[in-house]
Amino acid sequence: MGTRTDFHSRGIGICPRWVMHVDFDAFFASVEQARNPALRGRPVIVGNGVIASCSYEARRSGLYNGMPLSRAARLCPSVVILDGSYPTYRALAERIFSFCRDVSPNVETFLDEAYVELTGTERLNGEAFAVGRALQGRVRRETGLPVTVGIGRSRMIAKMAGKRAKPDGLGVVESGAEAETIAPLPIRDLPGVGHAYGAVLEKLQVRTIGDLRALSAPALRKLFGVHGDILFRRCRGEDTAVIEEKEIPRSISRETSFHRDTSDLLEIEGMLFYLSERAARTLRTLGLEARTVHVRIRYAGGGSEGMGRSLPRPTGLHGPILRGALDLLRRVYARREALHLVGVSLANISRRGPRQADLYDEEEAERGEALSRALDDVRDRFGFSSVVAGRSFDLVGKLDRNTHGFVLRTPSLTK
Template sequence: CPGIVVLEGRHEIYRCFTSALWEILRRYAPALECLLDEAFCDFTGTGTAYPDFLELGRRLRREIRDEVGLAVTVGIGRNRMLSKLAAKSVKPDGLRLLAPEEEEPFLLSLPVGKIPGVGPKTRELFADMNVRTVREFREIPLRTLEAMLGKVGAALYERARGRDTRAVHEREIPRSISRETTFHEATADRGEIDGMFTYLLDRAMRAARQLGLKVRTVKAKIRYSDWRDEEAARSFPATAVDEEVLPVVRALYRGLYARRVTLRHVGLVLSNFTPDDGQLALFDDGRLQRLHGAVDAVRDKFGDGAIVAGRAIDLLSRLPKDAYGYVLRTPSLTK
């Protein structure tokens, strides 16, 4: 592409525009859930204040264009899934209200990959079964889907019938989650460095799971004792499981640490988030997800310091520890 123009991203500017957009929505919506580039508004019980939701959609689009200068697409439906599907059908810069009597023909004509929670691998699985549309997907019994995909199969069964009980929660996906610290003394000990990266990732991934997120990019950072900084990042399939991210972190920092100089500071940044819809990778039995769910439940009750896992155990003889975990030089990680 000889004429291609590549522009640098300016996330701080994008953040300002989306914040302004969300503020307009908050003028009207009793409940608002903001994600990276979309928001869900719950207008349950507002029929008296807003008797015509199509007109409300026009008003929102008009105010956003006038005040923020952005064109937006608005989809209206009786639940979050149907509203999102309605919006996708009229992108870009469109408006659609999916009335109850339109839901059935609309859903039946959709490709099965349009059902929220059906990823590329799952779509390939159904394609091998010659199931390509929602109409064909509905022919699969609930028990068969549960046997194939577990609880995800049960969720897909409901969604293919237009049923989605997920509530709109007041939350916003962060741009990144970072955890970093300065060593009490500069070190070249690979065991200590590896243990610290393991601990920092453990804390960052727990924060992501608490927000109901999966991560798709991680960045590792190191600072030598002569104050020279190095960093590198890598992306991967979305996950909320530490064990799938830790090998990436280790490969990154081991590639960065190439000088015979001690390190004084290490850190990592998780980013490129996506909501965790409970979908598992094909042939994933969910064992690690259940393990982390159990560990998180123990930590919720007894504190982060109740369980120390993996290479982070190597830090037990090096750092003081309390109910919140290791006492680091980074206050935000101490409590």
């Protein structure tokens, strides 16, 4: 069972709100180690082409999610490489989520983590630390898996508490101690400070979260726009985000005009690949799936065309969305004149639900999800443009890039 990591010694105290973050440590790899005792204590990675999950033993050799398997094998010759059993991972995740719902009806879940609202459950469950410790014990007893639990008065603080307690630990930040607790942490540990923002701040000698508090709200707003206001509050330990199911958008779209009108099919398909990739990532970030894809084009000489189609099943994966979008482009782009604009829209959106193994090849779908997650991990760490995939290679050399991706002429998005 995990151990308590107290950031302060005064106890958990009394707080009007407590949030618990539950993180499944090195989830896929941990499942494999739990299933096969011979793998325990050994470096294990799960993936196909790139690492989708790596054990903590593998991480000590410099391996990380999203790394090509060939490079991983060179860095760590003793590593055990497994394809993985994705239906098993999904079933175990759902089981742990059910444990969380036994604690509170207000649970927000992702692929391998959950936020649990503990406020108002004290009379039923007891104090927050005891709830976290009991949940860890239940997960270990009934699944054999380690989880790290973080507890704090907000989503952000709970997750940061857990991160400092990894792996298999229990971290608590007591009410009123948030600002002083996170102050000495590296600036990139603050949610919302990714690779790009971190680089800007480090050039200004802002290396810790405490350093960031020296910058005024107007200074941060000048650097990062409205996001600067968010960082101003977060570096002081302030976070008011609630745990709840988010409103489902009616559609998610991405479109742009070309820098120069073009009839180059490779460039057009490359742009459609990139736009659909961004739209699919937004779906996954929000925990959603779409059943309908729509492609729109505008000719340089005037006139627009558009067409939509239903996908075989709801998905948040780029592969099925791209296949549908390319099929629509071939149908709608009939005049073979130069195009001024191309766009993709996803609709008929629903919350991501459990897989229906009798309806389609769950194993293939879960492999696609693992690959998407690995790419998301790399891009979260190094910026979206750190990975240029598939047909979007045809845009390299034609468009400028920054950390956030290709620089589009007139990007337009809705959510």
